[in-house]
Amino acid sequence: MNFKKTIFLWAVTALVTTGGAFAQVKKKTAAPAARKTAAGGKQQAKAAAPNVLTIDPNVKTGKLPNGLTYYIRANSQPKGKAQLVLVNKVGSVIETDAQRGLANFIQHMAFKGTRDFSKSQLNSYLTKLGNPFGPDTSAFTTYDETVYQIAVPADAKELNNGFNLLANWAARITFDPAAVNTEKDLLAAKAAAGGTADDRLQLQTLPVVLNSQYGNRLPIGTESAIKTFTAATAKGFYTEWYRPDLQAIVAVGDFDPKQVEEMIRNNFGTLKNPVPEKPLPQYTTPATPGTTVKVVTEKGFPYTLFQIIVKHPQTIVKTPSDILQSIRINIFNQIIGARITDLTKIPSAPITYGQSSYTEFTGKQDVFSTVAATNGPQGLEAAVKAVTSELERARKFGFTITELERAKQSALERMSGEYSAKNNIPSGNFAGAYEHNFLTKQAIPGIDYEYNYYVNNIGKISVEEMNALAARLITDQNRVILLEAPDAEKDKLPSEQTLLKWMTEASNGLTAYVDESETPFMATRPKSGQVAALKTDSVIGVANVTLNNGVKVILKPTRFAQNQILISAYSPGGTSLASDQDFVSANFAAQVIGNSGVGSFNQTQVVKMMRDKSFSITPYIGDVTQGVSGYSVPGDLESAMQMLNLYFTNPRKDADVWQSYISKAKAGLTRSKYDPAVIYQDTVQAVLNGYAPRAMPLTEEQLNAASLDKAYSFFKDRFADASNFTFTFTGNFTVNEIVPYIATYLGSLPASHNAETFKNLGLRPPAGQITKTVYKGTNDKATIQLIYNGSYDFNEANNIQLDGLEEILNIRLVDSLKEGNGIYSPNVQVSYVKNPEGRYKVTIGFLADANNVDKAVATMVGEINKIKQNGPVSKDVQLFIARDARNRQAQFKQNSFWEVSLNTTSQNQQDPDKLLTRIQELSQVTDQSIKDTANKYLGNNLIKAILMPEKK
CATH class of the missing domain: 3.30.830.10 (Metalloenzyme, LuxS/M16 peptidase-like)
Incomplete structure (x- = not known):
């Protein structure tokens, strides 16, 4: 269950933004989470007031004659790229009652055209750069600011183009009357709809928490105010508040700061402040007694x-x-x-x-x-x-x-x-x-x-x-x-x-907190196993180790992150080996055992023992595999290895933990009755898995029949034979440093050499076209998924073509489906698996006006058919190739990429050296290959899943 947005509504975030259909909460990225000051600051070497912190000398700051502030820093992460940001010190809090929603409206109008960029040119330019197009992805509005941000190549031409775009957003939005009318209708409808249940709760609680002007200035605005907006209204607010003395340009990237400073002067130095300048209103939130x-x-x-x-x-x-x-x-x-x-x-x-x-x-x-x-x-x-x-x-x-x-x-x-x-x-x-x-x-x-x-x-x-x-x-x-x-x-x-x-x-009868002393997870180390074989793959910098108990280990030493070692392991089997009758018990097994402590320590003790440590080891049992995932800082690796060993050799079962999970699950069943999204996704999953009993929504009867003993027995059985497991370690270590830990804590694991594998239970959707409509909730937008699916020959040649199709469909659907046709937020996701059998899914999700669903679906299918009939636009293919190549180059320097990729290639019996040839293999992606791929995979096996508001 993902509580993040709702639960951190007040506690973790500092700003309410309009990054979506309604107000969202946006976490500030100004500083690392560990502290309030910023990890990178900026300051020119100049005198500061006594005791006042000076700015980081690696940052060049300045102010143009017109009052515009700038920050410039050379930084090569990522190499050859630059982050450019326009910050406007204006947000929704300064709006009058008649202007509510206007700051956010102007942010949206920035993407409808400027003096030097038409809407189509903006779309093309941002898409080419790899920046998502749209007011909700490259910009946001909060109570106190409106920010526009783009990432550009760091060569002089692209930097100057990027600054030109920011200057256009800063002072040259055109406010075409037709575009104004279209956009205000869209935003008025969003404001009227009230957003999600989370959003509607905000409307009730914000005036209490923000008992001031802030409490009545959600950036989304009000329907009544938005409907009155005209081009003149918007331009008046824009001229008054989008002005150099309230703006800053931030440029950080792989460039020459002196050259960038000159570009900022050339692009922004001519911007003028209005005469007279209106003082920026300042609002605070008064304290409330009691x-x-x-x-x-x-x-x-x-x-x-x-x-x-x-x-x-x-x-x-x-x-x-x-x-x-x-x-x-x-x-x-x-x-x-x-x-x-x-x-x-x-x-x-x-x-x-x-x-x-x-x-x-x-x-x-x-x-x-x-x-x-x-x-x-x-x-x-x-x-x-x-x-x-x-x-x-x-x-x-x-x-x-x-x-x-x-x-x-x-x-x-x-x-x-x-x-x-x-x-x-x-x-x-x-x-x-x-x-x-x-x-x-x-x-x-x-x-x-x-x-x-x-x-x-x-x-x-x-x-x-x-x-x-x-x-x-x-x-x-x-x-x-x-x-x-x-x-x-x-x-x-x-x-x-x-x-x-x-x-x-x-508050009554409390006693002081007692902090329990720490002890190691193991009083003595287990008897070490031996390394039976160690082979080095110099192509990708990997060592492959086989221990004498049959355990296989993939080691990828890196220096990408000084304090990180990623850990994973898998073995074939998973819940596919559980009967339908025992499936619920088996499905709970890893969660419950993983939270019941290890060895002689219960979970409460384990939690306290780990307070001063930075590692995590989590067992899992999936559909067709079981294993562990985790991480550790180098200094805590032995503790992590001890815990890992104990999950195999001495897992614990705790009746109280089991009962707590069952109670939570029952409470979840009650909550799910009110959650349209859960009911909808339960329906989708049931169809995708052919209505198999284990794919149907959980019931209270199943929970009552589940058993801790069966769960514990299934867990022990899944982790009884270490010879079937492959472990992967990626991060800051050397092979010589880590091998003794591996030999001791993995080489000592029990092994019966049974060579067990998973079962194919045939969980696949029925063939042909299926339509499922769920009526739940009050949102005036329908949620729609078109899910193409079928059998799949899993190999890199097919995978890369489906990846290309995913990217190109996303580009085309966003570009082709113009606003005003009742279709919103189209998104395409492709997935493919080898085990237990080759299957693929192409999921096209979008929102539509509830009274326009049939037309929206027909429109979307029509756009897909265009690609099937005519092929893609060549520039979209080249964009995918360029973007995918850039992404792969960046991924080569990420521990997470290597950890996931080495684990996946091992599971799918692929050659890991091919991870380095992906960029060369992109030449196989052509206009014709994408057309062929679309026709091959976007066929007659289609699930249409629709979530509609309840019938009144």
Whole structure:
């Protein structure tokens, strides 16, 4: 279950944007998550006020005579590319009631044409560059800013073209009246629809959390205001607020800064400010005494969420002492976050998800926010009391010295990792930091300064300081309590007074937190196995090791990330070897056993033992394989290997954990009744798997029949024979360093040499054309998937052609389906598998007006038929070839690419050396080959799956 957007609505994000049909939450990229200051700053060497942090000397900043600010930094990650950003210090908060939605509207109009770029030219140019076209992908609007961003090749011609486009967005949008009318109708309809259930909840809660101008200025605006917009209205707002003294240009990339500075002067120096200049309005969010409680429900919202939000004055890092305070806050977040997250990992967990942190927030304020998801109304009291107890425990008793020292070490390790990787920081990260500096004056002293400051000062932080910080941040003043739930649960929810009563009760009778001591996972190392064979593949820099128990290991040493080793393993089998009767038990096995601890340690102990470590080992059992996935920093590799060994040799079963999973699953069944997306996808999966019993939605009867003993037995059976397993290690190690760990912890695993494999259960959709329509929810847009599928000869020649078809369909559908035809957000995804049998899927997903579904489907199929009949546009084929080649070159420097690719080629019995020949094989992709591929795979086996609003 993905809670990310909903649960982090307040706690993790700082800005509400309009990156989609309605307001979304967009996380700031200004700084690494570990701290509030930026990893890369920028500053020219010039005098600063006493104690004020100077700007990173690697960044050139300046201001043109017209007031436009610029930031320039040379950076070769990625090589030959540059990130260009236009930041406008104007967002929705400055709109009047009659202008609500206008800032976002102007952002959309920027893609409808400018003085030097027509809409079609914009589309062609951005697509050619590999930038997604559209106002929701290359730009965003928040309360306080509107940002446009593109990535361009770093040669002089393309850089100048990119700056010209940003200058056109900065001052030369044309506001064609016909385009204005079309766009305002689209945005008015989106505002009227109210968006998703999440969005509609925001409309209820924002005025409470943002009790100011911010609370009534969602960037999406209002239908009534948007309908009044004219070209003159938009141009007036644009002229008034899109002006050089409120704008910044950020350029980071593989270029000569002096040359780029001259380009900025030439492209932006002629821009003029309006006369007279209107002062930019400034809004803040006033503090509210005491606690405000809000219980809200929404039809279609699938979760029960409890949130505590404590608002604090905004803090901006400007001085060294501010950095020290940001380190304290980082440590606070680690400790309190771990305590809340631990509540999800204990047997009979009172919450299914939990997070807690202090962070920057919208409305010129910071918040300490704690959020928890519960098992519906029945688990709410326990959840509220558990979360409140932990917060109150921290407020009253503070933290332990051992917690503090672990957090210090963890923070220092993260900083050291960032410092070690400072030459690999992507340009986009720097650009986000400089954007943030322009908007808030947040310091950007640079990674060298920050690293040295951390090393020299983190040891000074005392437990008394941390306890005082906890007492200040965790308070019942200026506090908001939110309870959000499905509308169907309204009658089962507590009142606001009951919520406060539960919280008061939870604050009584508390004792200080006890931090358990750590011990290794294994008291003694197992008897080491032996390396039977070691062969080096010099073509791709891989060592292939076979141990004397039959275990096979693929080693790929790299220096791409100093603090990363990726770990994976697989063996054929999976749940295909479980009977239909035992499938539910088998399907839960890895989740439950993987959260029941290992060896002699229960999960609660394991969680605490890992507090000062940075690794993860997770067992899995898929449809046709079982294995593990994980990662480790080099210093924790032995601990990771011990845990991995124990999952094979001494897994634990815990009845409380099993019961907790079953209870959560039952609660999930209840929630899914209200979630249109879940019901829709359940239907799609049922069809795709031929209505096989194990592909049908889970029932309470199946959960009641499931058994921990069967799950545990199935898990042990799947991991009983290590000789069938292949392990892959990718990252910062040498072969000589890692072989002793492999011999000890993998060479000692049991092996029976049974050469087991998976079963082909024939889970495939019926042949021919199938239409399934689900009526659920109230969204006025229909969700549609056209799924072409069939048998497939899995090989690289076919794979590369399907990859090309995917890219070209995406380009064509976005370009051909003009706005105003009732079709939105087309997206094409291709997948193909070899096991248990060769199958492919081409899924074309899009939204359509609910009253226009038949026409929309016919239009989409018509566009597909054009490619089948006429072939692709040649430039689209060449674009795919160029983009795929660029991507592969970039992937060669990513651990994740090698980890996944080496694992996959091993499973599919492919030659891994061919990973290097992909770029040469792109020559096989031609206009004719794509036409042939379209005709071969976009045939009569077609599933049309449609989600419609409920009939009234």
